[in-house]
Amino acid sequence: MDQGIGDLFQRETKESRHTIRSKGSRSTGKPETYKRYDNVPKVELPKPLTDGGLSLWESFRRRRTVRRYEEQPVSLAELSQLLWATQGITAVKGDYAFRCTPSAGALYPVETYLAANRVDGLRSGIYHYGVGVHQLAEIKPGPCGRMMVEAAMGQTKLERAAVVFIWSAVVPRVKREYHQRAYRYIYLDAGHIAQNLALAAVSLGLGTCPIGAFFDDEMNGLLGLDGTDETVIYMTTVGRPAPRD
Numbered sequence: 719m720d721q722g723i724g725d726l727f728q729r730e731t732k733e734s735r736h737t738i739r740s741k742g743s744r745s746t747g748k749p750e751t752y753k754r755y756d757n758v759p760k761v762e763l764p765k766p767l768t769d770g771g772l773s774l775w776e777s778f779r780r781r782r783t784v785r786r787y788e789e790q791p792v793s794l795a796e797l798s799q800l801l802w803a804t805q806g807i808t809a810v811k812g813d814y815a816f817r818c819t820p821s822a823g824a825l826y827p828v829e830t831y832l833a834a835n836r837v838d839g840l841r842s843g844i845y846h847y848g849v850g851v852h853q854l855a856e857i858k859p860g861p862c863g864r865m866m867v868e869a870a871m872g873q874t875k876l877e878r879a880a881v882v883f884i885w886s887a888v889v890p891r892v893k894r895e896y897h898q899r900a901y902r903y904i905y906l907d908a909g910h911i912a913q914n915l916a917l918a919a920v921s922l923g924l925g926t927c928p929i930g931a932f933f934d935d936e937m938n939g940l941l942g943l944d945g946t947d948e949t950v951i952y953m954t955t956v957g958r959p960a961p962r963d
């Protein structure tokens with residue numbers, strides 16, 4: 719089997735009793751756990767529900783990747799519910815604001831952006847989710863569906879979906895604590911987030927498709943990210959399932 723950077727990554731990010739000892743003391747102070755975009759328009763999100771929806775077991779049973787969507791938009795209330803399910807704050811203890819999904823060391827390196835194509839009450843454009851304030855910041859107004867398709871290697875579902883969740887990693891947030899192993903944790907965190915989104919969408923009668931295939935720097939460029947300190951790692955399309963997906 720060919721050997722390459724992936725094998726090197728897995729090897730070089732292993733922990734052993736030796737590596738743990740050589741790292742010394744833990745870093746002090748806690749970094750910010752979510753970004754803030756000042757001086758851009760904000761959209762308040764409706765308060766999310768904390769009961770109702772399909773049973774968890776039924777959501778597991780029904781979840782299937784959905785790649786074809788109806789034209790119908792999703793509502794702001796549905797979007798709010800989905801955002802809350804992925805990264806909403808559920809408990810505050812001391813300096814820590816814990817969320818619906820776990821994160822290594824409660825450092826929360828994953829940021830959420832949205833490419834909104836058809837959301838009631840939201841102009842088309844790119845938004846950032848302010849976790850602590852449950853608010854969207856409009857960072858790039860205007861239709862972005864076509865650019866999203868191109869950056870996602872021609873996958874037209876990125877334009878047909880009502881909204882696309884785009885997850886980036888703010889690498890230094892975890893690297894200061896976990897060094898090279900931070901990269902493993904980033905991807906594990908993102909998996910938890912994406913699965914909560916998939917199940918919450920099923921519970922609302924919506925469909926999702928996880929997207930791992932995209933041109934990294936084109937997607938970073940769309941969000942204005944440098945691709946090193948902050949880089950897009952994963953996405954998910956969301957919409958109303960069309961019959962016969």
Ligand SMILES: Cc1cc2nc3c(=O)[nH]c(=O)nc-3n(C[C@H](O)[C@H](O)[C@H](O)COP(=O)(O)O)c2cc1C
Pocket residue numbers: 781782783784785873927928929930931932
């Ligand atoms: C990490 C990851 C990346 C994926 N990337 C894509 C993608 O870029 N495009 C796509 O159409 N499906 C993508 N998928 C969806 C898979 O093809 C799908 O989950 C798989 O076929 C299993 O089907 P199911 O989700 O309905 O159970 C991805 C899934 C995962 C978990």
